[in-house]
Amino acid sequence: MAHGISHARQIEFWIARISDLPALPDVVHQTIKVVNNPNSSIRQISETLSQDPSLSTRVLRLANSSYYAIPGGAASIERAVTALGIDTVSQMVFTAAVFSQFDLQSKEPFDVRSFWKHSLGVAVASETIASEIGFRDTAMIYLAGLVHDIGKIAHFQIAKDEWLTVCEHAKRNNLTALESEKELGIVTHDHLGYELVRQWNLPLLIQEVVRSHHDPGIFSGATQINVNPQAVGIVYLANLLTHSLKFGSSGHVTVRNPSKEIVKRILGNEAALLHVARSTRTALQRTIPLFESMFDSPSSASA
Numbered sequence: 001m002a003h004g005i006s007h008a009r010q011i012e013f014w015i016a017r018i019s020d021l022p023a024l025p026d027v028v029h030q031t032i033k034v035v036n037n038p039n040s041s042i043r044q045i046s047e048t049l050s051q052d053p054s055l056s057t058r059v060l061r062l063a064n065s066s067y068y069a070i071p072g073g074a075a076s077i078e079r080a081v082t083a084l085g086i087d088t089v090s091q092m093v094f095t096a097a098v099f100s101q102f103d104l105q106s107k108e109p110f111d112v113r114s115f116w117k118h119s120l121g122v123a124v125a126s127e128t129i130a131s132e133i134g135f136r137d138t139a140m141i142y143l144a145g146l147v148h149d150i151g152k153i154a155h156f157q158i159a160k161d162e163w164l165t166v167c168e169h170a171k172r173n174n175l176t177a178l179e180s181e182k183e184l185g186i187v188t189h190d191h192l193g194y195e196l197v198r199q200w201n202l203p204l205l206i207q208e209v210v211r212s213h214h215d216p217g218i219f220s221g222a223t224q225i226n227v228n229p230q231a232v233g234i235v236y237l238a239n240l241l242t243h244s245l246k247f248g249s250s251g252h253v254t255v256r257n258p259s260k261e262i263v264k265r266i267l268g269n270e271a272a273l274l275h276v277a278r279s280t281r282t283a284l285q286r287t288i289p290l291f292e293s294m295f296d297s298p299s300s301a302s303a
């Protein structure tokens with residue numbers, strides 16, 4: 001569908017396909033409300049989760065991974081919240097919910113497991129950078145990192161062969177996925193992901209991150225000015241760091257260096273990048289058991 005079709009027609013085609021994808025479980029929206037309102041109670045999350053046993057099971061599986069090491073384990077969502085706090089359990093809800101939207105088998109050269117490892121890595125790296133620079137909205141920045149490349153998996157689900165062509169072309173020509181999409185004249189994953197998270201009704205901060213994670217517009221003079229430039233810059237850096245630390249992969253191996261200007265704007269000075277890279281590497285190493293628990297069989301969740 002890429003060749004000989006106008007850009008406007010392509011976008012029309014993709015918006016129609018995106019609207020066929022399933023909506024996010026309601027508990028994600030409930031959780032976002034709870035995270036954004038310090039006066040609300042975890043009971044809202046627990047009640048909504050109880051209506052969705054498969055998601056509850058997935059959340060408890062994550063809570064019981066050795067990553068969190070809850071003494072005696074967590075048999076209920078309430079117990080997990082008491083032990084780990086609302087923000088952490090919210091992140092598990094996001095991870096379990098987003099991950100379960102796309103139940104796909106890998107197909108050469110696109111490795112779905114490695115894609116999710118990259119996505120989880122960028123979520124954790126974004127949270128790490130956010131805490132280094134005092135960006136307070138950690139649950140939202142985690143979710144933004146988690147879904148930054150959601151357009152890729154959506155593309156794979158909707159038009160598998162075309163997405164595999166993007167990956168092949170990137171591999172053969174040492175390009176990033178974005179460069180490959182542009183060279184082939186195919187809709188880019190930042191655009192596609194933006195349409196999906198808009199359809200999912202995720203907050204503006206998430207929409208802006210997904211749309212601009214390769215081009216933090218406000219810094220580069222692009223026409224789209226973001227309301228949350230710091231969040232966009234954090235995920236931009238987290239993505240490049242996660243690639244350079246080779247934590248997972250998202251359809252390509254070629255990595256570009258971050259813009260010096262953005263490093264300075266987000267971290268204060270260029271030298272800080274080394275420090276942030278070190279903390280990110282440590283955080284990613286710690287994340288491996290969490291990632292592995294995402295792929296456990298459901299029967300292992302009841303511990």
Ligand SMILES: [Fe+2]
Pocket residue numbers: 148149189190213214
């Ligand atoms: Fe991307």
Ligand SMILES: [Fe+2]
Pocket residue numbers: 118122148149239250
């Ligand atoms: Fe990425």
